[in-house]
Amino acid sequence: MTGFVQTQSIDARTAPLAARRSLFRVLFGDVLSTVSTLVILFAVIALAPKLVSWGLLNGIWAGEGTQCTGAGACWAFLRAKYPFILFGIYPPGQYWRPIGLIVIFIGLTLYSLPPKNWKTSTLWAWVIGTVVALALMAGGVLGLEAVPTDSWGGLPVTLILTVLSLGLGFPLAIALALGRQSDLKTVKYICVAVIEGIRGLPLLSLLFIVSILLPLMLPDGLKIDKLLRALVAMTVFSAAYLAEVLRGGLQGLHNGQGEAADALSLSWWSKTRLIILPQAISKVIPPLTNTVVVMVKNTSLVLIVGLYDLLSAGRAALADPAWPAPFAETYGFIALIYFIICFSITRYTHWIERQNLFGVNR
Amino acid sequence: MAFIELNGVNKWYGQYHALRDVTLSVDKGERIVICGPSGSGKSTLIRCINALEGHHQGTISVGGTALTSDIKTVEGVRKSVGMVFQSFNLFPHLTILENCTLAPIHVKKIKKAQAEDLAMSLLERVRIGEQALKYPGQLSGGQQQRVAIARALCMQPDVMLFDEPTSALDAEMVKEVLDIMVDLAGSGMTMLCVTHEMGFARQVADRVVFMDAGQIIEMNTPDAFFRAPQHDRTRQFLSQILH
Numbered sequence: 135m136t137g138f139v140q141t142q143s144i145d146a147r148t149a150p151l152a153a154r155r156s157l158f159r160v161l162f163g164d165v166l167s168t169v170s171t172l173v174i175l176f177a178v179i180a181l182a183p184k185l186v187s188w189g190l191l192n193g194i195w196a197g198e199g200t201q202c203t204g205a206g207a208c209w210a211f212l213r214a215k216y217p218f219i220l221f222g223i224y225p226p227g228q229y230w231r232p233i234g235l236i237v238i239f240i241g242l243t244l245y246s247l248p249p250k251n252w253k254t255s256t257l258w259a260w261v262i263g264t265v266v267a268l269a270l271m272a273g274g275v276l277g278l279e280a281v282p283t284d285s286w287g288g289l290p291v292t293l294i295l296t297v298l299s300l301g302l303g304f305p306l307a308i309a310l311a312l313g314r315q316s317d318l319k320t321v322k323y324i325c326v327a328v329i330e331g332i333r334g335l336p337l338l339s340l341l342f343i344v345s346i347l348l349p350l351m352l353p354d355g356l357k358i359d360k361l362l363r364a365l366v367a368m369t370v371f372s373a374a375y376l377a378e379v380l381r382g383g384l385q386g387l388h389n390g391q392g393e394a395a396d397a398l399s400l401s402w403w404s405k406t407r408l409i410i411l412p413q414a415i416s417k418v419i420p421p422l423t424n425t426v427v428v429m430v431k432n433t434s435l436v437l438i439v440g441l442y443d444l445l446s447a448g449r450a451a452l453a454d455p456a457w458p459a460p461f462a463e464t465y466g467f468i469a470l471i472y473f474i475i476c477f478s479i480t481r482y483t484h485w486i487e488r489q490n491l492f493g494v495n496r
Numbered sequence: 497m498a499f500i501e502l503n504g505v506n507k508w509y510g511q512y513h514a515l516r517d518v519t520l521s522v523d524k525g526e527r528i529v530i531c532g533p534s535g536s537g538k539s540t541l542i543r544c545i546n547a548l549e550g551h552h553q554g555t556i557s558v559g560g561t562a563l564t565s566d567i568k569t570v571e572g573v574r575k576s577v578g579m580v581f582q583s584f585n586l587f588p589h590l591t592i593l594e595n596c597t598l599a600p601i602h603v604k605k606i607k608k609a610q611a612e613d614l615a616m617s618l619l620e621r622v623r624i625g626e627q628a629l630k631y632p633g634q635l636s637g638g639q640q641q642r643v644a645i646a647r648a649l650c651m652q653p654d655v656m657l658f659d660e661p662t663s664a665l666d667a668e669m670v671k672e673v674l675d676i677m678v679d680l681a682g683s684g685m686t687m688l689c690v691t692h693e694m695g696f697a698r699q700v701a702d703r704v705v706f707m708d709a710g711q712i713i714e715m716n717t718p719d720a721f722f723r724a725p726q727h728d729r730t731r732q733f734l735s736q737i738l739h
């Protein structure tokens with residue numbers, strides 16, 4: 135057959151359903167899957183009875199420290215101490231205030247997740263929300279009893295450090311990333327030096343440096359808050375890391391985008407704000423959220439400069455001599471909170487990657 | 497005085513001499529087609545006119561303003577010069593309508609509603625009005641290039657520069673873009689087009705400029721240019737592209 139002419143047109147048909155892999159195939163489909171399934175199964179079978187008897191059958195669910203004899207989990211401890219772990223030495227009668235802060239931060243975060251809410255008004259909501267939340271914690275206004283930051287602790291401190299270090303670090307990171315690309319050599323090298331200098335230090339030493347150096351640089355008598363000092367260290371730390379992530383996005387941009395903006399006579403700032411940054415940022419959302427996860431966990435290092443974040447509040451709770459110090463239960467509880475936060479962020483990253491931003495399937 | 501004047505323009509990329517003593521003047525309403533082999537400096541020439549590239553020697557003036565490196569001068573000239581790129585360069589994160597209203601709103605400080613009216617009328621003119629709320633990634637190449645033309649026209653420029661606007665398009669879409677350009681030429685727009693579409697040159701150009709090795713080799717009316725090319729290099733080039 136040499137020639138061919140189609141005489142009828144073929145109507146479009148629906149695509150065949152992709153066959154789902156059966157659970158059996160997933161678990162035992164090949165050697166590696168089979169081995170890992172068996173290893174996990176064996177581990178679960180070996181550990182489950184111990185966990186059940188420790189946590190459930192012999193667990194102490196209520197009562198005093200003397201009742202926890204060590205045979206089972208001391209859940210009674212968490213029951214008695216969870217307010218302290220969550221809120222530190224904040225005045226117990228005022229717990230609604232840190233709860234208010236948590237609600238504000240979680241609410242704003244949830245609202246900011248869908249791309250359709252990425253607009254200037256959301257940014258203002260964050261600014262106002264943060265001010266209100268901090269005022270709520272600090273008091274001294276609107277008849278609220280003043281609570282010094284020395285008495286703040288637990289989850290609010292973890293959230294404050296995360297939100298503010300990232301929120302303040304991000305604009306700084308933008309400035310550093312843009313500066314790094316500048317044609318002005320001095321600006322460029324200063325930015326490179328700052329970014330690489332900070333990235334070369336562990337956060338721990340940065341916390342020490344800021345805690346010790348900042349008071350030395352200030353005039354005598356002017357004391358600055360411990361929380362503020364930690365915040366400064368964490369802000370510059372996150373700025374340096376975010377700047378590197380942003381640099382990747384900036385480098386991934388096609389030259390033509392900036393040229394088209396130039397040809398339309400947009401000023402440098404309009405071009406950067408309206409064309410360059412939105413595209414650069416949207417290219418690096420996964421590594422950005424990754425940095426957020428890292429910063430959430432980094433907050434636990436502020437323990438070293440005497441702040442009571444979630445983890446240090448837990449350790450402080452364990453020091454109570456009236457209880458037999460149930461480490462596993464307490465750290466398990468704290469780990470669960472960190473896990474919920476970090477796992478949610480990871481799930482969000484996966485979700486956002488699947489969104490077709492700008493009508494384009496990525 | 498002509499609307500665009502280039503006088504003895506020289507430009508180097510490092511040690512490479514990309515534009516050599518280029519002198520060209522374009523009157524208001526004139527349509528110029530620039531052609532020449534790859535690497536001959538066609539893009540460089542028109543990119544110097546809106547200062548996407550800076551030149552090193554000679555003078556370039558647009559609408560009576562001499563181009564300097566002063567940013568205000570440059571931005572002033574760019575307001576009156578629209579440009580269409582080979583690779584469209586639409587902003588992928590903005591809708592078609594937003595692509596078109598961006599510069600009027602942020603450069604000319606026109607009210608949003610007014611900018612949208614203007615953009616819609618120009619999108620209708622390039623026959624793409626019904627796609628206004630889509631994103632560039634959802635459009636074909638030909639449609640994107642027509643949007644790019646409308647986006648440039650939204651600034652109501654005095655001159656339009658085209659740098660091989662149809663080279664990245666499939667044959668089927670070339671015509672839809674050329675039709676728009678012919679239409680634009682008919683409306684009296686001053687145009688400088690780098691293109692290999694010789695049919696377009698014959699149809700609308702007042703003058704054809706032939707470049708090679710950074711120089712203008714020959715310049716003539718399309719009729720004389722195609723019928724009786726003077727320079728050997730031009731004849732050789734034409735014989736290659738016209739078979």
Ligand SMILES: Nc1ncnc2c1ncn2[C@@H]1O[C@H](COP(=O)(O)OP(=O)(O)OP(=O)(O)O)[C@@H](O)[C@H]1O
Pocket residue numbers: 509510512514532533534535536537538539540541
């Ligand atoms: N940014 C640059 N840096 C260095 N050399 C460049 C740059 N841009 C262009 N050139 C060189 O200058 C010469 C002219 O380039 P130009 O882009 O103006 O050519 P053209 O005539 O537009 O060619 P084409 O038909 O391939 O687009 C080429 O040799 C090119 O390699």
Ligand SMILES: [Mg+2]
Pocket residue numbers: 538539540659660
């Ligand atoms: Mg070119």
